[in-house]
Each structure stands twice: as structure tokens, then as C-alpha cells.
Amino acid sequence: MPGRNAGEETTLERVTIAPGMPSSIAASRRSLHCRCQGGAEGMTIVKSAPARKGFGNPINSVRRCLVAGFGLLVLTLIAVVAGSTYMVKQYQADSAEMAEKADTALLLQGTESHVGTAGLMLQRYALDGDPIWIHEIISAADAATNNMATVRAREKIADNSEALARLDQLDATGNGLRSSLEQVVAQRAAGDGAGALATLDTMVVPFLQYRENLRAAAENELSEVATLQADADRSGELAFWLLVTSGVVGLVLGGAVSVLVGRSILRPLSSLEATANKVSSGDMTARAAVSGPAELSKLGGALNHMMATVEERTEELRLSNEELRERNRQLLEARAQAASDALTGLLNHRKFHQKIREVIDEAAQTNEAVSLVMIDVDNFKHVNDSLGHLKGDEVLRELSSTIAETAGQDSAYRYGGDEFAVLLPDSSHEDAVGVARRLLDAVSHTIDAEKITISLGVAAYPEMASTAEELIYRADMALNWDWHALISRKDGDMPALAENAVDAGIASG
Numbered sequence: 001m002p003g004r005n006a007g008e009e010t011t012l013e014r015v016t017i018a019p020g021m022p023s024s025i026a027a028s029r030r031s032l033h034c035r036c037q038g039g040a041e042g043m044t045i046v047k048s049a050p051a052r053k054g055f056g057n058p059i060n061s062v063r064r065c066l067v068a069g070f071g072l073l074v075l076t077l078i079a080v081v082a083g084s085t086y087m088v089k090q091y092q093a094d095s096a097e098m099a100e101k102a103d104t105a106l107l108l109q110g111t112e113s114h115v116g117t118a119g120l121m122l123q124r125y126a127l128d129g130d131p132i133w134i135h136e137i138i139s140a141a142d143a144a145t146n147n148m149a150t151v152r153a154r155e156k157i158a159d160n161s162e163a164l165a166r167l168d169q170l171d172a173t174g175n176g177l178r179s180s181l182e183q184v185v186a187q188r189a190a191g192d193g194a195g196a197l198a199t200l201d202t203m204v205v206p207f208l209q210y211r212e213n214l215r216a217a218a219e220n221e222l223s224e225v226a227t228l229q230a231d232a233d234r235s236g237e238l239a240f241w242l243l244v245t246s247g248v249v250g251l252v253l254g255g256a257v258s259v260l261v262g263r264s265i266l267r268p269l270s271s272l273e274a275t276a277n278k279v280s281s282g283d284m285t286a287r288a289a290v291s292g293p294a295e296l297s298k299l300g301g302a303l304n305h306m307m308a309t310v311e312e313r314t315e316e317l318r319l320s321n322e323e324l325r326e327r328n329r330q331l332l333e334a335r336a337q338a339a340s341d342a343l344t345g346l347l348n349h350r351k352f353h354q355k356i357r358e359v360i361d362e363a364a365q366t367n368e369a370v371s372l373v374m375i376d377v378d379n380f381k382h383v384n385d386s387l388g389h390l391k392g393d394e395v396l397r398e399l400s401s402t403i404a405e406t407a408g409q410d411s412a413y414r415y416g417g418d419e420f421a422v423l424l425p426d427s428s429h430e431d432a433v434g435v436a437r438r439l440l441d442a443v444s445h446t447i448d449a450e451k452i453t454i455s456l457g458v459a460a461y462p463e464m465a466s467t468a469e470e471l472i473y474r475a476d477m478a479l480n481w482d483w484h485a486l487i488s489r490k491d492g493d494m495p496a497l498a499e500n501a502v503d504a505g506i507a508s509g
Contacts, residue, residue, distance in 0.1 A: 074302055081306055084313045087239035091232050091317065095324050098228040102331055104154055105221035107147045109338065112214040113350045114144035115174075119207055120349075120416055122181055126196045127480055129188050132381065136417075137185065141178060148174065166217060173210045177203060208469065232324065239317060243310060247280025272300060275307075284311035341414040343393055344400035352413040352421055353468075359425045360461060360468040370461040371432030373422040374475040375403065375439065378453045380418035395452055399443065406442045407435055421475075429460040455479055 118140035125133035148171060155163040180203045188196040251273065271288050278286035284307060288300040341348040347355070356372070363370045377383075377399065384392040396418065404412045407422040415421045422439070424432055436456045443454055457479030465471035 074299065078306070081309050081313070083242045084239050084310060084317075087235045087242070088313050088316050088320070091235045091239075091320055094228045094232040094235065095320060095327075098225050098232070098324075099327060100154065100158070101221045101225045101228065102327070104151055105218045105225065106334065106338075107151050108214055108218035108221065109350070111144045111147040111151075112211055112218065114140045114147065115177075115207075115211055115214065116349065116353065117416060118144065118181065119203075122184055123200065123476075124480070126184055126188055126193070126200045129191075129193060131189070134185060134189075137181065141181060144174070145178070170210070170213055170217065173206060173213070177207060177210060236317060236321065239313075243314070244280065247276055251276045251280060272303065275303065279307060279310075284314055341400075344397055344414050346400050346404065346412050346414045346420070347410075348414055349416050352415060352423065355413075356423055356468045356472065359423065360471065363425070363461060368426045369428045369463070370471070371424040371427040371429060371435075372459050372461075372471050372475045373407075373424070373432055373436050373439070374415070374457040374459075374472075374479045375420040375422065376455045376457075376479050377418040378455055383452070399452070399454070402442050403439060406439050419479075429458070429463055432458045432460060 118137050121133045121137045121140065124130070125137060148167070152164070152167050152171075155167060180199060184196045184199045184203075187193075187199060275286045275288040287304045287307065339347060339351040356370075359370050362368075377395070380392065380395075383395055396414075400412070400414065400420070403420055403422065407424075411422050411424060413421045413423065422435060424435060427435075436458055439456065440454070443452070457475045457477070459465055459471050459474035459478060461471050464474050
């Protein structure tokens with residue numbers, strides 16, 4: 001061999017035939033591919049080593065590679081179809097559960113809003129004893145009870161024992177508050193105003209805790225919605241990568257098999273390869289030609305069936321994505337609508353309580369002042385009774401527009417019924433009085449329906465209150481209470497409150 005010295009061992013086998021060796025031995029070597037070296041003394045035959053066992057039949061080896069290669073391809077594609085099907089079902093399950101959680105969160109938020117409204121109306125009734133509030137109180141309480149019953153029914157169907165346990169605690173507190181509410185109504189209806197106020201005072205702490213628990217339950221449902229959204233996104237992403245992987249694997253295995261087979265199957269393999277390329281590029285409509293050897297024909301049919309299934313699953317996934325996006329859009333619209341009052345366009349009662357807590361928390365960190373102006377339409381019931389509710393609605397819209405233009409759209413809220421609020425962050429007691437005076441002037445010049453007048457109450461943080469709830473309470477009391485009767489009370493804090501409120505700008509237009 002080139003580059004090797006005579007006599008050096010190689011992978012070749014050397015057989016030496018000496019002079020006079022029987023011809024039968026030489027004949028047994030005729031089938032060997034050999035070359036002879038020798039001289040007078042003898043001759044050396046150099047032959048190749050025998051082929052390794054198992055590779056003596058190249059056609060059989062190619063067939064094995066073909067079966068193994070295409071078998072792996074089919075198994076991979078079947079796994080992709082199974083994985084994609086599972087991901088689609090998981091995505092649909094997550095979407096359905098997410099919708100249920102979102103609906104439950106909306107019900108809990110609605111319950112919290114109704115409870116707040118019932119509490120506000122109950123406070124008004126305990127103070128002035130006007131029976132008009134009784135219907136509003138009972139309606140709000142019934143709406144809250146119905147919402148909680150709906151939530152319980154949903155959780156019972158879902159067999160969510162943990163959620164049902166939390167609902168048991170909420171219902172226990174809610175039932176207790178409902179009993180106290182009915183007691184206050186009964187006492188005030190019987191003329192026992194002092195007893196009604198005393199019972200109302202005992203409700204404050206459990207009432208606030210109950211609302212906080214409702215908000216926490218709603219936030220917990222919304223956090224689970226976010227978790228389910230993330231899970232659904234991961235399922236969609238994994239399904240996408242499974243499809244990409246199937247295309248890549250099909251391309252690689254198709255190319256490997258095409259190198260090992262002869263010309264008789266190159267054309268059908270090229271068709272399979274082209275189909276795999278189209279699939280990996282995102283063309284789910286690509287189909288392979290069913291031709292050539294039986295094995296390749298069967299494979300082409302299986303591939304086409306698989307791609308049809310993948311295309312169907314991909315379409316289902318696309319439709320599910322569109323449905324989820326539509327649900328998200330509806331949820332965002334619902335949240336936006338939930339923050340504004342339908343009649344006046346101002347921010348609503350729920351948004352007011354959310355914002356005032358945020359503002360007070362921020363003011364506590366920065367040592368800034370926060371002021372609140374409460375506004376009430378005087379004798380608004382007379383407007384509704386004499387001119388009709390449509391005219392009353394028109395008056396409320398005109399008043400809302402005037403308040404928004406005077407105090408700013410982001411500062412004006414419809415607190416409930418014929419009552420409004422103006423929240424003034426980073427504003428002192430004197431600033432709020434100035435705003436109140438401008439509001440009085442603006443209303444007197446812009447609204448003249450049956451000589452509509454308004455009353456205002458002003459409170460400031462931290463001068464007159466230390467929490468958001470207390471700030472609302474101070475402003476509301478300044479707006480509603482009889483000051484001459486109030487000052488005559490022996491409560492040492494009340495006269496100071498009255499004096500501060502009057503100085504702050506309690507007025508009637």
C-alpha cells in the first residue's frame with residue numbers, strides 16, 4: 001500500500017503460498033480479490049479482510065434505515081398531533097375557567113358596591129328619618145344577597161370547597177349586618193333616632209371589614225384570571241413550537257432517508273420533503289403526493305391525514321384565541337363602564353372610594369393635604385315629583401357638567417342619587433373652600449330649573465380626619481346634620497366639627 005514499508009502490518013490479511021503448495025489450496029483462494037507478490041522462493045497474496053457481519057446486504061440495510069427513519073417520522077408527527085390536541089383542549093378549559101372567574105369577580109365587585117350603597121342610604125335614614133331611603137336600602141341589600149347567592153351556586157357547581165368555606169364566612173358576616181340593618185330601620189321607623197344611631201355605630205367596624213373582605217375575594221378571583229391567562233398563553237406557544245418541531249423533524253428525516261435510497265424512490269421522497277418544508281413555513285394546506293413504493297405511499301397518506309388534523313386543530317386554536325381576545329375586550333369595556341356613572345358620565349361611587357383610598361395613602365407618605373367637597377341638591381325629591389324623573393335626570397346632567405367644568409373632570413364624582421363629591425388631592429382646607437364658593441357661583445348662573453340650589457360640606461385631611469372613611473364621614477355630616485341641634489350636644493368633638501365645617505364653606509345656594 002502507498003506509504004507503508006514492506007512487511008508492515010496493515011488491516012489486510014496476508015496468505016503465503018510456497019513453491020510446491022497443492023493446487024487445491026490455490027483454487028480455494030481464486031474468489032479473493034488479490035494481487036500477488038513473489039519471487040522464485042514463493043508468492044504472497046494480499047486480500048481484503050472479510051466484511052463485517054450484518055452489512056453484507058446493502059439493500060436490506062437501506063430498507064432497515066428506511067423503515068426506521070419513516071417510522072420515527074410518523075411517531076413524531078403522531079406525538080405532535082396528540083400534543084397539539086391536548087394543548088387545544090387545555091387552552092379551551094383554561095378559557096372557560098377564566099371566563100367563570102371573571103364573572104365571579106364582577107359579581108363580588110357588584111356585591112361590594114351594593115353593600116356600600118346600602119350602608120350610605122342607611123346612614124342617611126338614621127339621620128333624617130326620611131322613609132324614601134327604606135326602599136333604596138332594601139333594594140341594595142337584596143341585590144347584594146342575590147349576587148352572593150349566584151357566586152355560591154357557581155362555586156358549588158365547581159365543587160370548590162375552599163371557596164365555599166370563604167363564602168360561609170362572608171355570608172355569616174353579611175347576615176349579621178343584614179339583621180343589624182333591619183334593626184336600625186325598625187328603630188328609626190318607630191321614632192327611636194338615638195337607638196338607631198347607636199345600633200348604626202356598632203355596625204361600622206364589621207361593615208368596613210365585610211367590604212374589605214369582598215374586595216379581597218374579588219381581587220383573588222382576578223389574580224386567578226391572570227394566572228389562567230398566562231397558562232393559556234403558554235399552551236398556545238407550546239402548540240406552536242410543536243408544529244414547528246414537526247416540520248423541522250420531517251425535513252431532517254426526509255433528507256436523511258433520501259440519501260440512503262435509490263433513484264426509484266427519490267421523486268416521492270422529494271414530494272414529502274417539499275411538503276415538510278411548506279409545513280415548517282406555516283402552510284398547513286400542503287399535502288404530499290401518494291405515489292412510489294407501498295411504504296412511501298402509506299407514509300404519504302399518513303402525513304396528509306396528520307396535516308389535515310393539525311390544520312383542523314390550528315384553526316380551533318385560532319378561533320379560541322379570537323374568542324379569548326373578544327372576552328378580554330369585553331372585560332376591559334366592562335371595567336371602564338363600572339368606573340363611570342351611566343347617567344352623568346362622572347366617575348361613580350365605587351371609583352370614588354377606590355380613588356380616595358389611594359389619595360389618602362399617598363398623602364400619608366408625602367405629608368400632603370387632601371380636601372373633600374360633598375354636594376347635595378336641595379329638595380331634589382320635589383323636582384322629581386313636580387317635573388318628573390326625566391326632568392330630574394336632565395337637572396343632574398346639567399349639574400354634573402357644571403361641577404366637572406368648575407372642579408375638573410377627574411375630580412368630580414357622582415356619589416349617589418342627588419349627591420356629588422369633589423376630591424382635591426394636594427389641596428388645603430382653604431383651597432377646598434374656594435372651590436366650594438366657585439361651585440355655588442357656577443350653579444347659580446348656569447342652572448335655573450325650579451330655582452335649583454345646592455348645599456356643600458367641606459372636610460380636609462389630616463386636619464379633620466385621619467382616614468379616607470373618616471374624611472367622607474366628616475364631609476357628609478357637615479352636609480346633612482342640623483347644626484343648631486348638633487352644637488347643643490354634649491359630645492366635645494361635635495361642636496368643633498360643626499365650627500370647622502361651617503368655616504370650611506358649608507353653604508346653600
